[in-house]
Amino acid sequence: MPEWWLEAVLPGVVFTLLFIIWIALPSRPDEPDIGSKIRMLFKGHKDD
Secondary structure (H helix, E strand, O other): OOOHHHHHHHHHHHHHHHHHHHHHHOOOOOOHHHHHHHHHHHOOOOOO
């Protein structure tokens, strides 16, 4: 198996995992950043 595939795939896997963790972690109250907006998009609004 060629070794170049690891160099090509590893950054994408790491970025994807960190992105999922960033969204999955609970946010601080009234946090206005893009992570909170993405979190509300996937989980629904906090007021529901």
